Amino acid sequence: MNLLGKAKDLLGRASASNDPLVDDLVDALGSDAVKVDAAHRALYAHDASVFDAGFAGPTCYPETTEQVVAIMAVAEKHGRAVVPRGAGTGLAGGAIPLGAPVIVALTKMNQIHDVDTVNRVAWVGPGVVNLDLTNHLRPFGFHFAPDPSSQQVCTIGGNVANNSGGPHCLAYGVTDAHVAAVEVVLIDGSVAMLGGLEDEPDGLDLRGAFVGSEGTLGIATKVAVRITKNPPAVTTLLLSFDSVADAANTVSEVIAAGVVPAAMEVMDQRITVAVENYVGAGYPRDAAAVLLAEVEGLEAGVALDAKKISEIGRANNATQVRVAATDEERALLWKGRKTAFGAIAQIAPDYYLHDTVVPRAKLAAVLEQVYEIADRHDVIVMNVFHAGDGNLHPLLLFDRTVEGTLERVHAAGAEIVRASLDAGGVLSGEHGVGVEKQPYMAEMFTDADLDHQNRLRQSFDPVCRANPGKVLPMGHSCADIQSLRQTPPGVWG
Amino acid sequence: MSTLAVTDEVLVEFARQTVTNSPIAVEGNRTRWDVGGPLANGVQLLKAPTGVVEYQPAEMTVQVRAGTTVAELHKVLAEHGQRTSLPERGGTVGGAVAVGENHLEVLGRGSVRNAVLQVRYVAADGQLVTGGGPVVKNVSGFNLPKLIAGSLGVLGSIVEVVLRTNPIPAASRWLQATGVDPGAVRNAVLAPSAVLWDGDTTWVHLEGHLPDLDAETSVLGDLAGFEEVQGPPALPPHRWLVRPQDVSGFSADRFVASVGVGTIWADKPQPARPQDPAVAAVAQRAKALFDPTGRLNPGRSR
Numbered sequence: 001m002n003l004l005g006k007a008k009d010l011l012g013r014a015s016a017s018n019d020p021l022v023d024d025l026v027d028a029l030g031s032d033a034v035k036v037d038a039a040h041r042a043l044y045a046h047d048a049s050v051f052d053a054g055f056a057g058p059t060c061y062p063e064t065t066e067q068v069v070a071i072m073a074v075a076e077k078h079g080r081a082v083v084p085r086g087a088g089t090g091l092a093g094g095a096i097p098l099g100a101p102v103i104v105a106l107t108k109m110n111q112i113h114d115v116d117t118v119n120r121v122a123w124v125g126p127g128v129v130n131l132d133l134t135n136h137l138r139p140f141g142f143h144f145a146p147d148p149s150s151q152q153v154c155t156i157g158g159n160v161a162n163n164s165g166g167p168h169c170l171a172y173g174v175t176d177a178h179v180a181a182v183e184v185v186l187i188d189g190s191v192a193m194l195g196g197l198e199d200e201p202d203g204l205d206l207r208g209a210f211v212g213s214e215g216t217l218g219i220a221t222k223v224a225v226r227i228t229k230n231p232p233a234v235t236t237l238l239l240s241f242d243s244v245a246d247a248a249n250t251v252s253e254v255i256a257a258g259v260v261p262a263a264m265e266v267m268d269q270r271i272t273v274a275v276e277n278y279v280g281a282g283y284p285r286d287a288a289a290v291l292l293a294e295v296e297g298l299e300a301g302v303a304l305d306a307k308k309i310s311e312i313g314r315a316n317n318a319t320q321v322r323v324a325a326t327d328e329e330r331a332l333l334w335k336g337r338k339t340a341f342g343a344i345a346q347i348a349p350d351y352y353l354h355d356t357v358v359p360r361a362k363l364a365a366v367l368e369q370v371y372e373i374a375d376r377h378d379v380i381v382m383n384v385f386h387a388g389d390g391n392l393h394p395l396l397l398f399d400r401t402v403e404g405t406l407e408r409v410h411a412a413g414a415e416i417v418r419a420s421l422d423a424g425g426v427l428s429g430e431h432g433v434g435v436e437k438q439p440y441m442a443e444m445f446t447d448a449d450l451d452h453q454n455r456l457r458q459s460f461d462p463v464c465r466a467n468p469g470k471v472l473p474m475g476h477s478c479a480d481i482q483s484l485r486q487t488p489p490g491v492w493g
Numbered sequence: 494m495s496t497l498a499v500t501d502e503v504l505v506e507f508a509r510q511t512v513t514n515s516p517i518a519v520e521g522n523r524t525r526w527d528v529g530g531p532l533a534n535g536v537q538l539l540k541a542p543t544g545v546v547e548y549q550p551a552e553m554t555v556q557v558r559a560g561t562t563v564a565e566l567h568k569v570l571a572e573h574g575q576r577t578s579l580p581e582r583g584g585t586v587g588g589a590v591a592v593g594e595n596h597l598e599v600l601g602r603g604s605v606r607n608a609v610l611q612v613r614y615v616a617a618d619g620q621l622v623t624g625g626g627p628v629v630k631n632v633s634g635f636n637l638p639k640l641i642a643g644s645l646g647v648l649g650s651i652v653e654v655v656l657r658t659n660p661i662p663a664a665s666r667w668l669q670a671t672g673v674d675p676g677a678v679r680n681a682v683l684a685p686s687a688v689l690w691d692g693d694t695t696w697v698h699l700e701g702h703l704p705d706l707d708a709e710t711s712v713l714g715d716l717a718g719f720e721e722v723q724g725p726p727a728l729p730p731h732r733w734l735v736r737p738q739d740v741s742g743f744s745a746d747r748f749v750a751s752v753g754v755g756t757i758w759a760d761k762p763q764p765a766r767p768q769d770p771a772v773a774a775v776a777q778r779a780k781a782l783f784d785p786t787g788r789l790n791p792g793r794s795r
């Protein structure tokens with residue numbers, strides 16, 4: 001049944017159609033802002049994860065909060081779910097549409113409304129790209145601290161929804177610590193300002209509950225992000241090791257010594273070689289692991305901390321300790337880290353980037369298990385991760401056209417998750433649960449725990465229409481993926 | 494620090510005690526007993542369990558039962574050169590988390606809400622519930638710690654938390670000067686842990702490596718005649734929460750304002766502020782879902 005075949009023009013814009021949902025959306029937003037063509041639906045059926053595509057309903061491009069409110073009203077009238085979407089770089093399947101929902105693409109709400117250096121916040125639209133914000137703040141002497149590796153494309157709305165992290169979140173905290181207030185359109189179309197510029201919110205901390213809720217509590221339409229003053233001194237160190245364990249132990253000892261660097265990232269040899277081939281960042285090709293550490297602040301303290309990190313590294317058998325001598329060298333070292341995921345494209349066409357957290361003291365032991373698990377499943381694994389906070393990112397490389405490979409990748413992934421939980425860790429440090437970690441939620445939480453998470457969800461969305469089928473496992477309301485995977489009767493498709 | 498079913502007998506026994514026919518409230522050290530309104534009559538009072546359960550200095554986390562005083566906790570942490578963002582005002586850890594008032598030096602220590610990595614509470618029906626996780630970074634599922642921190646115990650009775658700890662900086666000092674623009678002071682230094690202002694005098698708290706403190710002190714010296722003092726001024730009794738921008742225009746007979754934070758201590762109470770109706774609706778649904786019969790801390794509200 002393709003009722004829309006005749007009802008769209010060459011640009012994919014919806015015109016008068018036989019689908020009342022599309023008609024109502026066009027009435028509310030205009031035909032330019034509603035897309036229903038096959039290309040859009042294919043594009044928005046998945047995100048950057050490896051999980052099965054969903055089924056996208058019409059995609060809307062609102063430009064104002066009022067338009068998002070109008071979309072909620074139309075979706076309510078038609079009993080349809082809504083799925084907010086930023087840049088679609090999510091790795092846990094959070095933006096995968098289940099149940100032919102209305103997709104609300106926030107990319108046109110990309111204005112930086114105000115930079116307020118007195119309150120030290122910037123008011124931004126959810127569609128603002130993370131790096132664009134930091135570039136915009138530079139002349140003011142500030143930046144937005146969370147810097148996911150996807151920062152050239154991911155949006156602030158996506159960062160808020162996933163409570164995203166980045167290398168520099170070690171000292172400054174993940175997105176949650178940098179969001180003062182969020183304007184949210186709730187599923188019933190009401191507009192709530194969560195949080196505020198005061199230090200402690202009045203009432204319950206609903207802002208805190210919303211950050212990291214993966215689009216299941218409503219749609220963020222404006223965010224007051226906290227801005228951080230640029231430090232006058234920065235030192236970047238590159239430490240090389242003959243074993244991954246030595247690098248991991250250095251990280252753990254640096255933290256134990258009371259030094260909190262701005263960033264501490266570890267890369268294993270497989271990834272550093274790939275990066276060298278790709279951008280030539282100046283990493284040693286012969287080291288089993290490198291540690292990229294950065295300290296920021298005032299000059300004297302930065303020098304003291306850098307010295308301490310060097311000492312701890314040497315005590316843990318570092319074969320080389322290099323301090324970036326110029327800004328260019330520093331930028332190049334970071335370019336290597338940030339393009340790591342691009343670099344691996346030369347090695348295999350597909351990758352699955354995992355994300356678990358373990359206690360820092362267990363890093364070395366769990367990494368050893370990760371290599372063993374990958375070997376056993378005959379999957380290539382590379383490790384490039386936020387070592388400073390114990391956040392592992394095993395990167396499994398594969399070619400999905402080879403039969404049986406994806407199954408092996410998932411089997412290895414499941415064991416990695418369990419090894420992390422067994423070590424006293426958690427399911428996800430920054431990518432979220434989405435559909436990826438749903439099956440494991442019951443291994444980290446009891447039924448009572450999950451029931452209370454569900455109550456939190458229902459406080460915001462009692463009708464389960466905001467991004468249903470995510471986060472909570474089957475058996476909890478709003479999570480019936482099986483039925484969501486089927487296209488509802490009567491829906492065009 | 495497992496996150497699955499709670500096996501700690503002390504917590505299990507406390508959960509059992511909460512299952513009564515009367516409404517209940519957890520009593521800490523009553524240092525903030527009146528926040529959120531007076532407790533209703535006929536409420537059974539319970540004391541939360543005490544004790545540091547597990548402290549891992551190298552992980553910068555501590556698992557502590559809610560009835561432990563913040564002072565006791567900080568004493569244990571100080572042996573390893575660490576502390577938390579919880580204010581030390583004679584109260585308990587559970588009380589500090591339930592009230593959610595930040596430390597005077599919040600700019601340096603971080604907020605109470607961000608310190609709570611994992612929370613265990615007894616639900617209205619007596620079940621033990623765990624939210625969050627025991628490590629420093631975690632986005633596994635909905636953020637119950639954020640909902641519970643600052644909730645005044647109206648959604649559940651807090652029995653245990655895992656808190657983020659921080660290193661105690663190598664050096665710290667309070668400086669004081671009069672007749673200087675406190676906003677300029679805040680902007681002149683990189684990361685003061687507090688800048689206080691009473692309309693006339695400005696206090697700055699600096700923490701970090703000693704040579705950095707000396708450098709910042711000399712930067713401040715260019716602005717005004719700062720001198721080192723023992724500590725912050727005495728704070729008037731009533732706490733106001735305003736935006737940082739509202740501090741410069743604030744007036745009262747006596748006040749101390751936290752510049753860049755917006756919290757003000759004044760000699761008169763802050764008038765109630767209007768609540769966003771959409772926000773209130775979510776909060777009411779939460780209350781109804783977490784405590785359907787209204788037996789937790791009746792009389793108090795957020």
Ligand SMILES: Cc1cc2nc3c(=O)[nH]c(=O)nc-3n(C[C@H](O)[C@H](O)[C@H](O)COP(=O)(O)OP(=O)(O)OC[C@H]3O[C@@H](n4cnc5c(N)ncnc54)[C@H](O)[C@@H]3O)c2cc1C
Pocket residue numbers: 047048083084085086087088089090091093094095106126147148149150153154155156157158159160161162163164165166167214215216218219220221341430431467
């Ligand atoms: C190469 C690569 C590197 C990455 N590196 C990192 C990293 O270092 N750290 C990290 O944390 N993540 C990383 N990610 C994951 C991803 O980039 C982040 O999760 C990012 O914040 C997602 O932003 P987005 O705009 O792409 O959101 P999307 O993928 O479009 O959406 C993500 C989730 O947010 C919801 N959402 C989006 N916008 C809104 C809104 N306005 N209101 C409510 N809900 C909304 C969606 O429904 C979905 O559940 C990486 C991804 C890739 C592909």
